[in-house]
Amino acid sequence: MTGRLPHPTATTLQLYADEQLEAQRQRGVEAHLAECENCRTAAAELRTLFRDLDGLPELAISPAFLEGVIQQVAQSADPVVIPARRDLLLPLAVGCALLLGLCVLMGVFERPLSSMQHNLPGAIDLVLGSPFETAPAILAGFSLLALAGLALIALVLARGDVGSVGVAGTPESVPWP
């Protein structure tokens, strides 16, 4: 030996015991430990502590745990199936819109709309006075509103994120890059 090597710091000694130092520094600490009993004792203490920590047994969870989680996943996963409903809703909305368009093109709503728009009291009179005569006009008006409403509801539901209903999200404090 050419001379006594400097004592490693407590941090360095821990990193040494945890084998986290670069090879050269690791060898340097080893060389020091060979000639310094105090540091050797401290390093041995750390190794014992690490061995005890490493030796903590893995605990076995109850055998029922797995079944419970899978059951809950199956329940919470149900809403994920809902996109199938979305698949139905979109064609429904499109169908309603097409039917609506067809009705408009064929002039189904022309009479009731014009009579209601230009002469509402007269239309009410007609309805009250001779319901039989005006019934087709009223029916056409209601079907117009119903079809429009149906198309709107279907569109709104179809656009919603139905897949996430009832499914727990990731904790807010757990962002993942």
Added chain:
Amino acid sequence: MRNVPAAAEEHRGGGGCANDSGGSHPPASPPDEDLACRALDTPGAFEELVRRYQNRVYSLAYRLTGDGVEAYDLTQEAFLRSYAALKTFRPELRFAPWLYRIATNLCLNFLQSSRVRRGGADPDLVLKVPDRAKQPDSAYEEKEERLDIHAAIGELPPKYRAVVLLRHMQDKSYEEIAAILDLPLNTVRTHLFRARELLRRRLHERER
């Protein structure tokens, strides 16, 4: 570091969700990342992930919270949340740190909220360790040592507890711990150093 049985090691994959259809030697147990990618539409895939990690996540939760019942619930919550978040799982990342991150954050959040509920008087939960005086004195030295270390870990502040457990019980590298806890690498080193110093001193005190 600690010896972990081969079967308990993480099943590491090469990343990517592509189906491996052409291999003449299909792997006996698919990597975690493959299972995670298929878990939402392949029956049994998520179950296999739970089977692989349930004991490790439970052990971590138990050592962090010191309460078996809470640990059970938090483990369950961690798996349910990971399942719900699988849609956003990126296969180029590894599954295990991702799961540990969810579990650790749940446990730390729990410890934080339990501290708030208790008025912040005692910052740490003390692990429920059986009374040493009631243990047989000579035949179970090893068991007592474990109880000592278990109790000493329970006396650490939660942030120190987490790094020590991830390093020593879960055998994570410093870099992995930094990713799991979302901390800079130097902070992980500092926390580990302080945690071990505290442990060393407390165990010394107990020996006296």
